[in-house]
Amino acid sequence: MKKNIVLKKKLTQIWFKDLQKKLCGEFQRLEIEYSKKIKRKPNFFRTKHWKRSKKGGGGTYSIIRNGAFFDSVGVNFSMVSGRFEKKFRSQILGAIKNPNYWASGISVVAHFRNPKIPSLHFNTRFITTSKNWFGGGMDATPAIKDDSEKKMFHKKIKFVCDKYNKTYYPKYKEWCDNYFYLPHRKETRGIGGIFFDYKKDNWEKDFNFVKDIGLCFFDCAKSMIKEKMYTKWSQKEKEIQLYKRGRYIEFNLLYDKGTKFGLSTGGNVEAILMSLPPKAKWK
Secondary structure: OHHHHHHHHHHHHHHHHHHHHHHHHHHHHHHHHHHHHHOOOOOOOEEEEEEOOOOEEEEEEEEEEOOOOEEEEEEEEEEEEEEOOHHHHOOOOOOOOOOEEEEEEEEEEEEEOOOOOOEEEEEEEEEEOOOEEEEEEEEEEOOOOOHHHHHHHHHHHHHHHHHHOOOHHHHHHHHHHHHOEEOOOOEEOOOOEEEEEEEOOOHHHHHHHHHHHHHHHHHHHHHHHHHHOOOOOOHHHHHHHHHHHHHHHHHHHHOOHHHHHHHHOOOOHHHHHHHOOOOOOOO
């Protein structure tokens, strides 16, 4: 059993690292391509490796800030281990029986200069306590409404979900809609996507599903970007985007479980808060 879980940890780490490399390569290519078009110097990913001094693990995060194409984009890989404090154990599956944990995952957040391209978020993770499971999801937050884009986004996600189980898409879509909701604003964060957690039905099947969701995000991101990469926008549309980002920040700081988990387990603060855009407004 112990040997089996060690192998699972190794395989998930390899996948998350490989996907991080793949996404960074594509986003960097887009930044360079766009910069040539507008005759501006591109920004490059700034990559940092971090380790937790007293607890186990660490990670690598790569960030572009104030680029030619991206306002910001971050791709973070992490692997952490330790022991949950008593106040958190009841909130984590299997932590009451065994408060020791191990977790690895990848998280991606992209905010674009062009307000017609939606902010994109994706993450998947593998966590072990006395139980082991997968969690994650993907969603999009547009500033400018586009029904055809929304339809395409959900169609691609549904196609992947249906390969594994016809119940996945409606179940995980509803979970996403409920999760990415701002109660104090009485509004959803964006156009949704899928969200899932405590996925522990069949490890091999679940791992394949998580890998396919990662590739689906990659495909969706490329499709959305290709469609609108060179479209023009107005200052009014940019203002709408900045106010929408304010809502994005409110959700991540007030409600997001991943943010709370990372901060409560001693993760790297800069990596955890990479999801926040460099500019936003409130009203």
